[in-house]
Amino acid sequence: MKINLSPQVRDDTLEVSRAGDALIINGATLDFTPLPEGAVLPGSAAGCEFIVGDVVRRDGQIELTLLLPIAWDAPHAAAFPQPIIDPPDGRVALPTDEVPQ
Numbered sequence: 001m002k003i004n005l006s007p008q009v010r011d012d013t014l015e016v017s018r019a020g021d022a023l024i025i026n027g028a029t030l031d032f033t034p035l036p037e038g039a040v041l042p043g044s045a046a047g048c049e050f051i052v053g054d055v056v057r058r059d060g061q062i063e064l065t066l067l068l069p070i071a072w073d074a075p076h077a078a079a080f081p082q083p084i085i086d087p088p089d090g091r092v093a094l095p096t097d098e099v100p101q
Contacts, residue, residue, distance in 0.1 A: 002063040003092065005081040006052050010069035014050060016092040021062050023092075025050050032062045061086075070096060 001018065017024040022031040025048055032055060035041055041055040043065075055064040070078045078095040087093070 001061055001086055003084040003087065004053075004063070004065040005068040005083070005095070006065050007068045007070045007074070007079055007081060009072050009074075010067075012069050014066070014069055014094065014096070016066065016094065018087050018089050018092055020089065023064075025066070032057070032064075035062065068094065068096065 001021070003016075003023075013026070015026055019029075021033040021035075022029055024030075028048060030046055030048055030051070032041070035055065035057045037057050037060065039057055043051045043053050043055065046055055050067045051064055052067050053065040055062065057063075068078065068081060074096065081095045084092060084094075
């Protein structure tokens with residue numbers, strides 16, 4: 001799974017967990033297991049405001065982009081996030097989870 005992040009200054013929060021080809025986003029489960037190789041699911045059809053852009057299965061892996069709510073003064077890692085590549089099942093660590101030192 002590859003999760004791209006699209007930061008946006010917003011007041012809401014995002015909590016994401018992974019279970020195989022499913023994501024649990026703020027408590028709602030989105031199961032992409034049935035998506036066949038090469039298929040494209042428009043983000044609007046996913047039924048989740050945090051999925052922006054298409055969801056695709058490429059080389060057996062789900063690839064999607066999540067809107068990442070950030071503060072106006074977010075750290076660099078949150079404002080310019082790297083993709084999350086193949087996170088393990090369980091809670092997905094987001095750059096907004098990092099506590100400034």
